[in-house]
Amino acid sequence: MDTLAELRAGRLAGATRLDLSCGLTEFPREIFDLADSLETLNLSGNALDALPDDLGRLHKLRELFCSDNRFTKLPESIGQCSKLDIVGFKANSIANVPAAALPASLRWLILTDNQIEELPDTLGHCTRLQKLMLAGNRLSRLPDPMAALQRLELLRISANRFESLPDWLLSLPRLSWLAAAGNPFDTQAEDAAITAQSVPHVAWQDLALGKKLGEGASGVIHQATLKSSQQDVAVKLFKGAVTSDGWPHSEMAACIAAGAHPTLIAAQSRIDGHPDGTEGLVMALVPPSFRTLAGPPSLASCTRDVYADDAQWTADVALRIARDIASAMQHLHARGILHGDLYAHNILWSAQGGGRLGDFGAGWMTGSLDASQTAALQRLEMRAFGCLLEELLARCSNAPPTAVSALKDRCMHADIASRPSFDEALRILQREAAP
Template sequence: MNTLKQLQSGVLKGAVSLKLSEGLSHFPPEIFELADTLETLDLSGNKLNALPPDFGRLKKLKILFCSDNQFTVLPAVLADCPLLDIVGFKANIIEMVPAASLNPNLRWLILTNNRVMALPAQIGNCSRMQKLMLAGNLLSELPRELSQCSNLALLRISANRLNKLPQWLLSMPRLSWLAFSGNLFNEKPAVQPIALVDWSHLELKHVLGEGASGIISKATWNNGGERKDVAIKIFKGAVTSDGLPDDEMNACITAGSHPGLVQVIGQISAHPARKKGLVMELIPSNFFNLGNPPSFESCTRDVFKQGMSLTATQVHKIAATIASVAAQLHSKGIMHADLYAHNTLINDEGTTLFGDFGAACFYNRAYTPTANALERLEVSAYGYLLDDLLGLCNDAKSDKDLIRLARLRDECLATEVLLRPGFEYINDQLQ
């Protein structure tokens, strides 16, 4: 974090990155003194509602974040920065997205949690677009021209007002991570009741982790005199970049029991702040994340620790487990929508646990054309996971099983959506 005082004193001259969050109500003109070097500008957490008309002077700017401000219109001056690649205006009060604001160079656009009612047709000119985050707005339809964005791989449209899921989305060649829960067309699933765990029977220990939708903590559960260490997830209750917490909780419950899923024990009742939550089996401490979330550079593809490698046995066990889990989810009409290595936990033996249902969506399996297409969008995400796994194994080009796995990867990544195999077939091939 930098300070305005540092900027004004000149000590930041030559900076490539600048982050200011000091309740600013106006764009500091001193930022232009960094125009020859500045590539990343983060002005999140201020009170800004406009950018200066000469904003395009920042000719080297690649990344701009203006989340948690007071913008009501996406600024048209964004189009004046020729190298602008990533733009984030999460949690403003944006109602309008002018055609002029859509810089055709954009690869990643974040408009989560605003009041956007419509997108202009000119979004189809953003041919580089790979990632588009629109959850938590007021969209009643998507422009058909979005289908021209043939590189679009991840789309979040949860918690809007869409009356139907556009069918043209289901034939986009690279779309692999699609979240759409919380719209008018969504069917509410009949979630089977599970055991209730009274909050007073839980003793919180410490926080294990925090995500967009909730906080996971270690706790001890006093179950009729028997004490058991568990994990609990308390949902925050707000719209996330992926969707609604209620949908996540319902998906976790409906997913059912599987060796590759973290087992849900029960649903928390009588929380003092009336928050919703789940009690889950505690993941053994020897499990670790297979991958890390995408970087700015990789955009939609996970990144991995330097020097990480997997054996052929580990690759096969991970691939087989995820295929089996995905087959079970889709048999229940659940699209995970975030099938990634960073949501996959493994141990040294390759035993695998798959989680994070924050983007999960329910769909009607009975409507075969849409159901088949939605499943095969997720199959594409699985294909990218296979590609990552094979890239981490030195034996990928010599091991016969992994050579077959590479052929399966190619089938999963076919640009013609309905030519991809379903998860039941994939599971049969790997078990």
């Protein structure tokens, strides 16, 4: 029996989570029978365009997901759910976000890939907000009351219509992961960066694709062989649609502009002649001894990566990983590139080989910004590095140097101007690392 039939038969009494993806055009009223237990409601992948006016009857609801539906307006009844922690309405046709639709309890709001031109000032009342996903809309400004979002750590405003960034954005004390590529102020910088740092082109016919190595929102990565040289490489084929980070074209631009660096997984060449017109990049194949440092954030952890329960390393290994990533970030900042997603889940590591930074899905350029804005944005990424240091040091099997713990604290300082640059961080890590 399917889930909807079980719900209607009363067999789901006491359920804390309900997932329904079965072509719904109306909200099943039987969901209210779970009002005293339901905490997570996932109605993604249906044909809904409205929620009931009395949604607040679900008084224990903490997580609501309605992505890939037909909403044109964020339902105001959402605001009645006073315990809502996470709301996700990705890939609808939402153009209207009423003030009443935003409960003050929100910690994570996902409105990616809609048609939103304006956000209400009351978004600034959601002071618990840590994660805000707005890529792929029609926004040209953010409400000034959002300056009150002192807990905001991750913001995605890529693929919108911003001519500039609001000044208050660059002083938020906890903002660490910011993506803003594919806006008018950034697109010229993208084009200039690609022109300045061109890469060779490889014909699709010269590639023999092997097994799939991984898949993300923006594309699929395969192991491959260059037929002409018999060289083993990695190939990323882009999907083309807007992602939670922005446009795949922006990712390609950042990856190409990054150039070569020993601790960076960057582009070696660009693919021409794919039979479906798919864009793609050829990258170095990282040895199989390297593995991903951590998993991405969970619904519970929100902005922080999830490590394996047994994740542990010596202080020397932790310092080598930190040094390698600091070196990669120093290189990117020197080239006017912001990574936007400096996380352990985008780092490959091995005990002997150190760390390698990849995934430019949230990468963007600072070429059109003035020096003070660029410096502030680079200091935002220092807080992301501070989070990484904190996670690495917490899992050391022996005590790390006190100077590195002090560096971590400086990287996470609430006053952005007090944070070090990657130049300084790298000098400290090189000094403290084992010979």
